[in-house]
Amino acid sequence: MRICQLPEVMTTTMMTANMRSVLCLCATILGATAAAGRAEVSFKPHVEVYHSVLRIEESNEASQIEFMNRTGDVSYYSDNSGAVIQSLGGRLGLSARFGARLSATFTYDNHIWHVFQGRDMPVYDNTEKIAGGVHEGYLKVALGPMPAAPVVLRLGYFNMRYAPEVMNLGEYLFRTGVYPGYVLSGGEGIELLGAHVQTTIVPHLTQDLLFTSEINIFPAYDYSLSYLARVDILNIAEIGAGAMLYRVVSVREENTYNALSYVGDGADTTRIPLSGNKLMGRLVIDPKPLFNPGRMGPEDLKLYCEAALLGTKDYPEMYEDIRERVPVMAGVHVPMFNLLDVLAVEVEWYGTPHGCNPENSATAVPLVQEQFRYGDRDDWKWAVTATREIVDGFEVTARAARDHLRMEDGNGWYQPRELMKLPGDWYWSVRSSIRF
């Protein structure tokens, strides 16, 4: 196991104080757990049924790599324009509450899905597929004065959203990689495995500390440490920042710092680790308190933006320019006066010259076909998302976008290749869900 060097700013006194804090926290958690063990248990099952349909109006990419087309050539390309993908699924969950401070949740997801119904696809690929697995499962402990506990701990597999106003693009700290700096999109945040402590002890300041395990990209299991803070200013503005030491604890060095991940030849060889540091900053402005918003909805007129640095260190050949590792997004919730809950228009610029797909290739160097493939042709993304809860528990979300769309892989993650790359590519989708 290797632990990356941290700045040597921690004095012995600070470490002792931190250790004491950790011990106090552990004791408090144990106390809460002990109290919960004696408390009455209440169960609450919950169910969600959802359906989504997605139509690609224009795309020059195929999600499935390398298949034979009609002329017998092996190709990475296919005309996906007009392709329709549907998914129908359900979630069954059970939450148990042990007293006021401790609860546990497990939710199971199962759905029917398909890959693209291409005429050149093997028949067995075109048939119905069933994917299922854990959607969430975690223990939640509330610490401090109730009912608004200032410290909340989550352990397990949980959804993470630090920018709830984001409807598609952004939330880069957890929805990106480094070397290569791939970016994900979507409106549901991301699921993380690990521990999450959130505190609101300081008024108007929310802080998050996360220790999470990599579960999506090879090599799995490495641990990352993240810290986020956001300040609320008079309910008008929110400023947030965060840092992530990605793969700061490598569980097997020969994977994280492996010999396949290098650029150059001979004496000029530079090995690029799969680890790196990410930084993020964001700003949200909600001007409604400055005037009488009238019939505006609570989400209307929010303006927000976010930028991130995906890897603070330069490496030769592939990662020489820091500006190529900075995705930036901006969005606005168009006033809809309660006709819709949210109508978000979002734009992103990410100037990487690489394809930046999260391939399980064990190397920080993009695959040959991804290197400098697109130049600046795929730098801009956009998304328009509308959502409305029609009746209690029944919600419909519609979207038109050229974002980082990737098809699912049936295992809770994505096929690596982005489908919306070139100018003119776009798709629309409608998702409806019922919860009870």
Add this chain to the structure above:
Amino acid sequence: MESRVRRKTMLFKTTITMLAVCALAVRGKEYPRVEYAGGVTYGITKVVHSNVAPQLEITDDTTYFNGAWIQNFSGNIGIDAILSPHLSLHTGISAGIWHTFQTVRSGYYFATSGRKASRDIPTINVQYRFGDPGAGHTPLKITAGFFDYRYESDAKSLGLYLFNSEAYPGIVYAAGERKIFGLGLHSDLPAILSHDVLAYTDPYSSSDFDVSFAYVACLTPGPLFNVGAGIALHRILKDDPDLTDRSTYSEDSYSAGEIARIDSGLSVRDLEPTIYYSKAGTKVMLRAAFDPSPLLEQSAFFGPSDLKVYAEAAILGLKDYPNSYESPSRGYTDILERIPVMGGINVPTHPIVGNGIAPLGLAMFLIGTEPDSVKVLEADTVIVPTGEFHGNYELFDTTITQNTEIIERGLRYKPQRLVVAGVLSAIAGAGTFLLERRLGRELRLDRIAVEVEYYGTPYRNVLLGDRALPVLHLYQDRADEDNIRWAVHFEKSFMDRVTFSGRVACDHLKLKNEYGWWAPEEIVERIGEWYWATGLSVSF
């Protein structure tokens, strides 16, 4: 494979249907009523020493599992529908996140190294219980479906051979790894003697619709001692006799007749019918347990499960088969090679012992059995013609020559490690003891179990393909190095909901392959190879 997937899908749909029916039909009443349960588990395993190579095309001694880190996360929902005092349905679903073995040496198989989602049915069965539910004993309980069955509750890693094994080849699996898919009848009348009759199929391997029958009895003359015995007619009803009795690989039909044919120049039919090895066979089991806790109740030193001793032995196939015609040959000529034996004891959990002496003993054992480090300086492969022919093809011997540097390990290598282990153990033992006295609460572990197994088969404990013949070792002259397995298990529960457990072992641990099935290779095989594992689970 396809039938497994089909069956799993069918089971899954059945489970979901049952869940819905249970929830809608019987909620909120005494009878029928629904009881919920759930849990979340997170576990980590680290392989410290291993000479086993994973499923890669590797022919050298490279120890790819050394240092492997394995992690899993899963959760489950269980629903019991209690329809009447006699009739109940039990079902549930579980799901998790897992990965195949993570190594940069995966070559072209990186695509399989990504995240995998598991979904499973931990249990789905219906139970009918005869007799008065309030009575202490059950005259008859019938369980049908997919369910857990254990005839020894204490075995953690090793044992439970009657159902966690094959006959031919005599493969042994980790204790509790396998569940029953079939029908079970249980009775504990008369009071001192319980009986279990089971008819079941094997959902884990090929020939999976073969039906086996088993009978297990347990005699409990008092609280101190119980003894049990069982017999399993393994795969006695064959779904496809050709699959069970005539394995698809040609080696499995080598026979005495075949040997005679080659020696005499006669055909098989001139002498006798070819004898096929069959995967079916008869397994027998004998076990015993001694629990001194009633004698130690007054002692503050011992915990409720301390010093319990349990042991088990089994014969995995009563019938001998001749050796095959090959060199080295394979067969089942010696019944002693088909007898796994295990023993276990619960070490006292008193802090001085459980947190002090036991960890020190374990550290000394691990350091003492540490394998020497072999550094390959250069290697070459030499192919030497043997002068023997198989048909028109001349046979070759392939030899790997290596110039190696051996670094001796063990107790004499870095002896300060023993001092460190001793100091840490003393601090842990004395510290916990003093803390218990100061707080007035028990902080000690709930259980520490040490288990050891001896299984003298000369073959690898690996089931490769659809074969009744066993798998030879890469170096057959080192076949007895994997005869002894061991495991140290400990656990501690907090308020009945949170359980922390750990294990240090050289047992029958396996990993999943990219299809979600257990890969055949064991991760550790020889006595100096071991891993540690730890897990945290929350149940509600």
